[in-house]
Amino acid sequence: MRSLAKFLFEAGMLKKMRRTGYPFLGTGNESVADHSFRAALLGYMLALQQPELDAPKVALLLLHHDLAEARTGDLNYMQKRYAKADEEKAIEHQVRDLPEVLAESVRSLTREFNESKTPEAMLARDADQLDFLIELKEQKDLGNKYADDWIRYALKRLQTDAGKELAREILTTDWTEWWFEKRDDLWAPPNGENGDK
Template identity: 60%
Template sequence: MKALADFVFEAGMLKKMVRTGYAFLGGGRETVAEHSFRAALIGYWLALEQPGLDAARVALMLLHHDLAEARTGDLNYVNKRYCQADEAKALDHATRRLAPALAGRVRELVEEFNAGQSPEAQLAHDADQIDFMVELKEQWDQGNPNAERWLFYALKRIRTQAGRQLAEAVLEAKWSDWWFEDREELWVRNGDRQPR
């Protein structure tokens, strides 16, 4: 259990690890854990809509895909032109003291995600990008002109039909639509459900 406790603390580093690409965007901030959480939800929900896909596996891949960044840090696209993180080595070091079944399962999920061959891994890759696109769309809606250009390239990375459909819906929506839908109820009657 000591090794598992250490691994839990290590995973917690992702709550503190800031994703570095936002500096180039000129705005926004997100931790690796925040990204992984919503990406896992996106992947799970998309997979539920696809007959024959293992939705739990998609979500688990996304929850684990950036674990190595607790040791390597987050390298953005510019950083990766000059630096190469040995994520396989970092993941091996992170899991080597764990029970073999647990270590094997963690490595298996990350390796499947990285290989990108299975339908679940392809959908997981799309969910990873769609989460990024949601952040970019929020930035764009709030006036960051750089976000539009980034969205164009993020959309090109989408592989699946389901992923493309959701990505296009994200592009068409405004980031605030979800909470501004019931304008009268919320903004005039202040949530009061009593008829006036």
């Protein structure tokens, strides 16, 4: 259990590790763990709509896909032109003290995601990009004039029909639509009444 405790402390670094592309975009900010959480949820929900896919496996692929970044950091597209992270070495060092059944699970899931050959891995890769697309759409809605250029390239990386379909919906949905109902009775009720109905 000591080795598992150490591994979990290390995985917790992803809550502190910032995604490094946003300074180049000029707006936006999230941790690697923030990204992995929504990507896993997104991938799981997309996979549930496709009975032939193993939805829990898609979620697990996404929960593991950036674990190496606790050691390598998050290299953005500019940085990757000049530096290469040895993610396989990082994963090996992360799991070397874990019981073999746990170590092999981490190795196998990260390998499957990176190879992107199974239907689950292809959907997981799309979910990784779709989470980024959601962030970009939010930045666009908030007025970032560069977000459209980034969105164009994120769309080109999508592989699955389900990923492409969800991308279309993301791009036509205002980021506040889930909560901001444009109703006078909610925001300007008569006589100062509580408008939350």
